[in-house]
Amino acid sequence: MAKRVYNIMFHTHTISGIIISAALYVIFFTGSISFLRDEIIAWERNEPVKKDFFLQSDFDELLTSINEEYHLKGRDISFVRHIEGRNVVTKISPSKDTLAPKKEQKGAFFYTNLKSFKNVNYNQNYSLGEFFYRLHFFAQLNFYGRSGYLLSGLIAFFFLFAIITGVIVHWKKVVPNFYLFRPKTKWKTIWTDAHVALGIIGLPYQFIFAVTGAYLIIGYTVMLGPVQEYIFKGNSKAVAEATSYKKNISYEYKAKSLEKAVSINDFVIKAQQEYPKLQLNSVEIFNYGDENMHVKVGGYPKYKDNFLSSGNVTFKVKDGKIVNRKDPNNSLSYIEGATNTIKRLHFGDFGGYGMKLIYLVLGFVTCFVIISGVLIWLVARDKKSTPNYKRKFNSWLVNIYMAICLSLYPITAFVFIATKLFLYNNGDNRKAFIYQVFFWGWLLLSSIFIIKKDDYLTNKVSLLLGSILGFLVPVSNGIVSNNWLWISWQKEYYQIFVVDVFWLLMSITSFCIFLKVKRNKPLKG
Amino acid sequence: MPANKKYLTASPIKRVTKITAGFVGGYIVTETFHMMLMTFLNVPNVIMTLRFFGFILWAVLMIIAFLAKSTLKIWAIYILISLLFITIIYFNHPS
Numbered sequence: 001m002a003k004r005v006y007n008i009m010f011h012t013h014t015i016s017g018i019i020i021s022a023a024l025y026v027i028f029f030t031g032s033i034s035f036l037r038d039e040i041i042a043w044e045r046n047e048p049v050k051k052d053f054f055l056q057s058d059f060d061e062l063l064t065s066i067n068e069e070y071h072l073k074g075r076d077i078s079f080v081r082h083i084e085g086r087n088v089v090t091k092i093s094p095s096k097d098t099l100a101p102k103k104e105q106k107g108a109f110f111y112t113n114l115k116s117f118k119n120v121n122y123n124q125n126y127s128l129g130e131f132f133y134r135l136h137f138f139a140q141l142n143f144y145g146r147s148g149y150l151l152s153g154l155i156a157f158f159f160l161f162a163i164i165t166g167v168i169v170h171w172k173k174v175v176p177n178f179y180l181f182r183p184k185t186k187w188k189t190i191w192t193d194a195h196v197a198l199g200i201i202g203l204p205y206q207f208i209f210a211v212t213g214a215y216l217i218i219g220y221t222v223m224l225g226p227v228q229e230y231i232f233k234g235n236s237k238a239v240a241e242a243t244s245y246k247k248n249i250s251y252e253y254k255a256k257s258l259e260k261a262v263s264i265n266d267f268v269i270k271a272q273q274e275y276p277k278l279q280l281n282s283v284e285i286f287n288y289g290d291e292n293m294h295v296k297v298g299g300y301p302k303y304k305d306n307f308l309s310s311g312n313v314t315f316k317v318k319d320g321k322i323v324n325r326k327d328p329n330n331s332l333s334y335i336e337g338a339t340n341t342i343k344r345l346h347f348g349d350f351g352g353y354g355m356k357l358i359y360l361v362l363g364f365v366t367c368f369v370i371i372s373g374v375l376i377w378l379v380a381r382d383k384k385s386t387p388n389y390k391r392k393f394n395s396w397l398v399n400i401y402m403a404i405c406l407s408l409y410p411i412t413a414f415v416f417i418a419t420k421l422f423l424y425n426n427g428d429n430r431k432a433f434i435y436q437v438f439f440w441g442w443l444l445l446s447s448i449f450i451i452k453k454d455d456y457l458t459n460k461v462s463l464l465l466g467s468i469l470g471f472l473v474p475v476s477n478g479i480v481s482n483n484w485l486w487i488s489w490q491k492e493y494y495q496i497f498v499v500d501v502f503w504l505l506m507s508i509t510s511f512c513i514f515l516k517v518k519r520n521k522p523l524k525g
Numbered sequence: 526m527p528a529n530k531k532y533l534t535a536s537p538i539k540r541v542t543k544i545t546a547g548f549v550g551g552y553i554v555t556e557t558f559h560m561m562l563m564t565f566l567n568v569p570n571v572i573m574t575l576r577f578f579g580f581i582l583w584a585v586l587m588i589i590a591f592l593a594k595s596t597l598k599i600w601a602i603y604i605l606i607s608l609l610f611i612t613i614i615y616f617n618h619p620s
Contacts, residue, residue, distance in 0.1 A: 005592060212577070
């Protein structure tokens, strides 16, 4: 490779990397935690679910209960379960009956517990899982419109840029350098070897996350702006329709009452009989109580049966006949296939907990690649020929980066414990509580580290605090809910069990690293 | 270890033009390329492709812009390619 190409690639890799580093670390760390989002939600609410939970739910009873408050006649109602837990998203449309009283001309949106039929709003439904999931695309930074989403999306894009330039830089020596690790030499060599070897191991994974991440968060807004403007003449609805594989069907409202007792549960069971391998997750009801009432039941196949597809069955309630269906086995369009491939690759939900574990480990490996990259940047500039003020600035910057990034681990464990111990009610303040504990705690801890100005100390204290607090996460859960590890295993509360085991493993691993880390002066370089 | 400055763009103005050529110019080429494809192929499918492949193409175009020897030339090339795509869109657009 020409020296010029090498140096330009090297420089662009360095600059793009150092700019996105701290933010990317936060994205990867919180994103890795979010692989367990559904489990964390089940853990913090102490509400484990079985696989067939949705199928076992009583929708007739539920509708009776909702009907008291919302008077459902003439409305469309949908229950969709995005998260493997007890709560579903309930949407109720305004009544289509033109003579309906004013109150019924408004729609509604809330979360419904399928077991207790309790309805809660977004804030009451807020959870740790939701918090980490949203933090990993900076939803908390949406100060101006969607500024947080845009920021995280651009970081994903520049991450892609850094990956490609990084591969070009290392291309010539990619094989020999992969086997190279010289732990007893100077720091620069150690960080470089680790950065290159782990970067190459994680390369396919990181490439997947850069592309799918950018697609998921800004693929629509950034990429489709001009398309909407020039191809669709500014019609945003037409773009939305063209990008979705779900076709919106509406059924006409006849304004005649349906003279028949209806059981939604029967339709759910019938739909399951049509496609026995489908995992149901949605029930949509059109024109409730009307002569032209329809029920649509939908779901996804298990990842073992089919990686990409989805299926649904629509019944006309009056005669109970199937009027529309989508076979999960042979109805795949390019758009649906692409959408679901990207989602599955990003969420890692296609191979059970083994796959999630690999994803988790690779996620933390990526965090390490980011940190080691920043440290290369520091030590490569820490020499006599660099002006003193620059060296000061560099070490100051890295100091802050390290403080912010490394304190994330103990504060994450801390917010888990705090939530478990002090947040067992369903009040409106859940979100505020999690925000306050997490962000103030994070600020406090990283400020202490910044003032201490010692990267070694930052690392050591973070690891120790993290492993102690991490160990206390399953303990706090045991004390509050009495679901200790062995009990949740016995009772087959696997979601709760997985979260506790995750923290135990984290705690043990980081404690071992804590014992290993020593302040040694490597050879002068 | 930092990159050898001999090979990097020194003048700040040139640097800005280079970065904008990659970031803005690359974006325009990516968009016009896919919109050109939309006039030939199934529109929703191309939109889907643009949403993920667009980022890869854009990143590659950014790298090419950084490697270019003349900043004005790379801007000119990107503008000409976009104009070519726009012309095709103009003549091939159904309405």
